[in-house]
Amino acid sequence: MENILKYAIRHILKPLVRILHRKGVAVGELNEMLKQIYVEVSEDVLAAAGERPTTSRIAIATGLTRKEVAQLRQAMAVDGDAPTGSYNRGARVMTGWLADAEFLDVEGKPAHLPLHGERGSFAALVSRYSGDMPTRAMFQEMERVGAVQRDAAGQVQLMAAGYIPHSDEAEKLSILGTDVAALMNTIAHNLTTQERSQLHFQRKVSYDNLPVEALPVFKAMVARDGLDLLIKFNAYLATQDRDSNPQVEGTGCMRAGVGIYYFEEPVAAQPEDRNSNDV
Template sequence: MDKTLRLAFYRIIKTLMRILYRKGVALGDFTQLVKQAYVDVVEQELARGGERVTTSRVAAITGLTRKDVAVLREREATETSQRYNRGVRVLTGWLHDAEFVDASTGQPAILPFRGEQGSFERLVQRYSGDMSNFAMLEEMKRIQVVRETLDGSSVELLSQVYLPQGDEGEKVALLGLDVPLLISTIDHNLTSRNPQDLRYQRKVSYDNLPIEVLPEFREFVQHDSQQLLLRFNAWLYRHDRDSNADIKGTGRMQAGVGIYYFEQPVDVEKDAKHED
């Protein structure tokens, strides 16, 4: 492993280790996950290249024993994103589907809980799959996205962002959804030979800012980024076949844009140590 690649992976792993340390994950569990991921990737890449996928071949590439590879090939990683994705779909429908938008203001309407047309019940049925109206309402109330009116007959949208607030488990699940998307974009740009095919990947940062200016910058970022994401969201909604059955075309692709805010203290001595 060359110096640049080693430093890049050290920084990624170090950040992940803070989460694993806080969650009490032992090094052995992390190592097992690394082995599983490596075996899965080698299998996928061999199959994509039209090569025969065998335990011996995977073992030779990864450096693992044939016994370890055989066991790992029988296992599958699990994902816990279903509830989050359903909530996002319901929120998106509320923001853009004309049936659930106030025609006079263009804003999400206050919805009666029940009804065959323009109700919260109808919204959930259309966008959440088989999740019940009551379960979705409780979930959205729990993360403070909606509230019921005083008489309990209607539901009002409080936020245009579906983000878990109190459940750390759900926030960790987002780690497994969002970080891989960023890394896959960087990986694509590393391997793409066509300059026209590069995916958008930019950031702006300064490293000598006083702490006192950060609250103003956080507020500025939150407001402007949210407005930009809402515009992107509206465009994607119009072109997604789950939202618009009239959209024609081939294949099934996922596309989007992620924006994140970061701040951290600058430790010049430690950065210099690992760059030597």
């Protein structure tokens, strides 16, 4: 079990370290962040168990010295959760634009919208799907990340079929912090949950002996069918979101969603008889 866990950790950390290496984050800086996170997690676990998260208990649980723990607890923790409101709101606006009949043209495609107007406008779209975000601010943010632009007639034009901020690295790093964490939290939940009915949906399909020529077709299929599925899910969630529908009743405040991602990578050379049925 320990070897399997170490194998998993290496595979999780390697792509992350590639990003950190490119951004100039040194090992020492990452080590300090890990220490801080270990202390925070230990505090959370002890508090959830109804125990007092003392410096001594945290030191024992983390392997750090009492001095290190005391310093880490006293230090101002760096907020690792980058602002993602603009990304979440932008994604909802774009998905509504792709699915809501009021904002589609006669061919069922996202229409070019006037900036203002009570119906069929970008302002109406933003009002319906982004909560209280001002129209101008939403337009400027989506324009900044390359999601929209003005056409020759001055109307707002959708530039992509998904809210992917290709021109803004800071926004991409923000997504890294939320989307990867969401996947890992799902896996962590499923590792510790005994009741099958309480498991979170977690599925994947992949093959590891595909020709390069097969990838463009599959990639296009994922982009098309995956987006259609997300639009279907969005249609339901949009009716339940209190930012867009303040009249929705119910208790608590929950965050829920589904993520679909495409991946491809070369496979290390294998023996020629890898597909042989010989024992």
